[in-house]
Amino acid sequence: MRSEPEHRLPETAIKAWRLSGIIWAVVLWFITAILVLLTLQGGGPPWWTDALVGVLALTISILATTVMPSLRWKRWRYQIDEHEVDLRRGIFIIQRTLIPVKRVQHVDTRQGPILRKYGLSSVAITTAATTHEIPALDDETADEVRNQISNFARLAEEDV
Structure with a gap:
């Protein structure tokens, strides 16, 4: 079996990927806010779908900005x-x-x-x-x- 490649990416890649994750999280929260506003006006989905989308948005935001960049850097x-x-x-x-x-x-x-x-x-x-x-x-x-x-x-x- 081959040995592992020896070169790593610089640690500043983590910062760049975190910033990218923050931008995607803001977009995701903007979409979530639109869904909530539609629900409050009576034209959107039921309230529980907004709650589910909110929990998913929170989970994805946390993963994209904290966990995933570090794991990605460790593996690359x-x-x-x-x-x-x-x-x-x-x-x-x-x-x-x-x-x-x-x-x-x-x-x-x-x-x-x-x-x-x-x-x-x-x-x-x-x-x-x-x-x-x-x-x-x-x-x-x-x-x-x-x-x-x-x-x-x-x-x-x-x-x-």
Whole structure:
């Protein structure tokens, strides 16, 4: 059996994922408030469905902002060598992906407003079949990873 990938994401990824969770929680609470207002006006669902939605919204908000980011960070690992990119991720179901470097078509770095706030970027690895992502690397590491995968892919292409 293969050894575990050795590289972890930076701990600032937890902060970025928590902020993202807070934004989703606000949207969820906004939808819940609309349902409650509809019920109070008499045109919405019965009161017990609002209570159920409220409990679900509270549970999801707590999980998305406290528990899930830490678990996600603990599980995420990656490793890159001249033959493949090895990704391990997942919270409840651990998924392991090996991407042959010779199948890589291009590599991108991506940075949205939340990642930019924390100086993080994601690396997207595209093959003919799909796109894989290493999320929330610090900007310098993301550039190094992108360049490393690109160089390995170029060397693999020359070997063919």
